[in-house]
Amino acid sequence: MAKIFLEMAEFLAMRETAFKPRAYEKAAQAIEELKEDAAEIYQKEGLKGLEKISGVGKGIAERIEEFIKTGRVKDYERLKKEMPVDVSGLTAVEGVGPKIIKALYQKLKIKNIRDLEKAARAGRLRKLPRFGEKLEQKIIKSIEFHKKSKGRFLIGEILPLANEIKARLLKIKGVSQVEFAGSLRRRKETIGDLDILAISKEPAKVMDYFTKMPEVAHIYAKGLTKSMVRFDFGIDADLRVIAPESFGAALQYFTGSKDHNVVLRKIAVKKRYKLNEYGLWRGKKRIAGKNEEEIYEKLGRQLMPSEIRENTGEIEAAQIRQLPRLIDINDIKGDLHCHSHWGMDKKLINEMIEAAIKTGYEYIGISDHTKFLHIEHGLDEKQLIRQRKEIDKLNSKFQILNKKFRILHGCEANIMADGSIDISDEALAKLDYVIAGVHSQMKMPKEKMTERIIRAMRNPNVDIISHPTGRILKQRDEYKIDFDKILKIAKETGTILEINANPYRLDLNDQNIRQAKKIGVKMIINSDAHRKEQLNFMEYGVAQARRGWAEKEDIINCWPVEKLLKFCFTKLF
DNA sequence: GCTATGGATAGCCTAGCATCCCAATGCTA
Numbered sequence: 001m002a003k004i005f006l007e008m009a010e011f012l013a014m015r016e017t018a019f020k021p022r023a024y025e026k027a028a029q030a031i032e033e034l035k036e037d038a039a040e041i042y043q044k045e046g047l048k049g050l051e052k053i054s055g056v057g058k059g060i061a062e063r064i065e066e067f068i069k070t071g072r073v074k075d076y077e078r079l080k081k082e083m084p085v086d087v088s089g090l091t092a093v094e095g096v097g098p099k100i101i102k103a104l105y106q107k108l109k110i111k112n113i114r115d116l117e118k119a120a121r122a123g124r125l126r127k128l129p130r131f132g133e134k135l136e137q138k139i140i141k142s143i144e145f146h147k148k149s150k151g152r153f154l155i156g157e158i159l160p161l162a163n164e165i166k167a168r169l170l171k172i173k174g175v176s177q178v179e180f181a182g183s184l185r186r187r188k189e190t191i192g193d194l195d196i197l198a199i200s201k202e203p204a205k206v207m208d209y210f211t212k213m214p215e216v217a218h219i220y221a222k223g224l225t226k227s228m229v230r231f232d233f234g235i236d237a238d239l240r241v242i243a244p245e246s247f248g249a250a251l252q253y254f255t256g257s258k259d260h261n262v263v264l265r266k267i268a269v270k271k272r273y274k275l276n277e278y279g280l281w282r283g284k285k286r287i288a289g290k291n292e293e294e295i296y297e298k299l300g301r302q303l304m305p306s307e308i309r310e311n312t313g314e315i316e317a318a319q320i321r322q323l324p325r326l327i328d329i330n331d332i333k334g335d336l337h338c339h340s341h342w343g344m345d346k347k348l349i350n351e352m353i354e355a356a357i358k359t360g361y362e363y364i365g366i367s368d369h370t371k372f373l374h375i376e377h378g379l380d381e382k383q384l385i386r387q388r389k390e391i392d393k394l395n396s397k398f399q400i401l402n403k404k405f406r407i408l409h410g411c412e413a414n415i416m417a418d419g420s421i422d423i424s425d426e427a428l429a430k431l432d433y434v435i436a437g438v439h440s441q442m443k444m445p446k447e448k449m450t451e452r453i454i455r456a457m458r459n460p461n462v463d464i465i466s467h468p469t470g471r472i473l474k475q476r477d478e479y480k481i482d483f484d485k486i487l488k489i490a491k492e493t494g495t496i497l498e499i500n501a502n503p504y505r506l507d508l509n510d511q512n513i514r515q516a517k518k519i520g521v522k523m524i525i526n527s528d529a530h531r532k533e534q535l536n537f538m539e540y541g542v543a544q545a546r547r548g549w550a551e552k553e554d555i556i557n558c559w560p561v562e563k564l565l566k567f568c569f570t571k572l573f
Numbered sequence: 574g575c576t577a578t579g580g581a582t583a584g585c586c587t588a589g590c591a592t593c594c595c596a597a598t599g600c601t602a
Binding site for chain 1: 574575576584585586587588589590591592593594597598599600601602
């Protein structure tokens with residue numbers, strides 16, 4: 001449905017219809033972001049229910065109804081007949097928009113990317129009015145990039161590279177500040193492109209350097225205030241050089257999100273100000289712009305952390321000065337989901353411990369897989385006992401040395417299809433804590449999967465549910481579960497839900513976290529490290545928790561170890 | 574076509590860059 005409305009928006013733009021394109025675009029986005037299936041909403045509440053979706057009014061609600069009932073949207077088909085082209089395919093080519101698509105179809109009967117590439121390579125585009133050789137070349141290059149492009153990138157893939165580029169830019173003479181904006185600064189799970197802002201006395205030098213970096217495969221644009229490039233592995237990056245007096249305004253503006261900014265600008269207009277990337281203005285006078293804080297303050301709002309700028313209530317909370325005090329990476333006292341590959345790898349457990357101490361943790365929990373996962377060399381009851389002895393030995397060493405550090409002994413057990421655990425309760429009871437997770441048969445019907453996890457939560461030995469929704473970003477959807485029900489039982493039993501910090505998981509997601517916090521379900525941020533370097537995944541988990549408005553009190557590995565163990569020990573069921 | 578405001582109507586984000594044509598247009602963020 002979202003795709004149909006998005007295409008309708010493009011068709012309407014081709015006809016130069018005013019305002020409707022934006023309306024359809026907005027509706028498409030709203031539908032895509034919907035948590036519930038639109039068909040379910042319609043079934044329960046009819047047209048009125050659909051109209052409650054922000055961006056959906058009477059007209060679009062009726063078209064959704066039509067689609068649910070007939071599987072078609074007549075208006076869409078009419079538009080498509082008028083201009084039978086693959087709009088979504090063509091607009092995916094950078095530099096091609098509705099006006100160009102229209103000209104291409106009318107003059108050259110170009111319907112899709114294949115036609116376009118053929119015509120461009122044959123030199124037929126340059127002959128069209130308002131076209132030229134350069135535009136033709138640009139389109140050929142865009143098509144080549146499009147074929148290679150991999151879409152969005154995981155934050156775990158981008159942040160390390162971005163930090164390196166930042167360090168390089170800071171070394172250039174005349175550069176005094178470099179910051180990321182956009183989805184990277186909001187720490188979204190996936191990043192579409194890289195937005196970088198800089199202050200420099202010599203913009204030309206920075207732009208020269210930036211566009212000539214070894215990673216740069218293509219330069220879209222290069223000016224004194226803005227340059228845009230594509231890196232060889234497929235992500236685009238923009239660099240803007242900003243005047244110091246506008247830096248805060250630019251940072252605010254380019255950080256977004258778009259929805260957050262739209263609301264903010266409306267607030268500015270209401271106060272008879274104007275907000276743009278150069279500052280907050282009253283008439284021609286700039287009344288704020290150097291930093292973000294003064295802009296938000298002049299608009300009557302607390303400064304909002306970038307991770308929650310999604311227009312999901314943060315602007316309202318900031319007005320009554322009730323913003324949450326988001327958890328910080330420095331609040332983390334330990335990591336309870338670390339694999340040592342015990343029995344397979346003799347050194348890893350020590351490496352993990354060393355890395356944890358170096359990070360400044362007060363404790364680490366070793367939680368290897370249990371016996372059902374043969375492939376990961378899961379431990380059985382006897383092996384767990386032997387592992388316990390080794391951990392006791394290591395702990396007594398710390399005591400002798402009078403070090404505060406402590407190793408906890410846990411495991412990541414498997415929740416079987418019927419909700420039972422793959423290892424005996426006796427063995428589990430001897431551990432400091434137990435994580436349980438689903439690692440098999442993930443395609444169960446919603447009710448069965450929910451019951452399965454609930455049964456595991458009701459096991460008095462199970463303290464933590466790992467990666468509760470099971471999704472793998474860019475690879476696998478979450479399992480079908482009734483999350484509200486899981487939350488209810490988690491609250492009832494005192495079961496802790498994990499925020500798995502592996503950048504491929506980031507599970508729970510931001511919305512899950514917010515829901516859990518609201519109900520009072522406790523969470524834990526774990527790295528799920530299988531190598532010592534992966535302990536650093538914690539950073540992504542903390543970012544995710546922040547996006548879910550989590551505070552220190554909500555996350556049990558911000559607590560001292562005694563309090564944490566007591567919470568695990570006094571589990572209700 | 575949607576939303577907000579007030580019950581029918583106004584308003585819908587802004588700006589840099591490339592390109593094509595030499596002042597305007599389209600795309601993108």
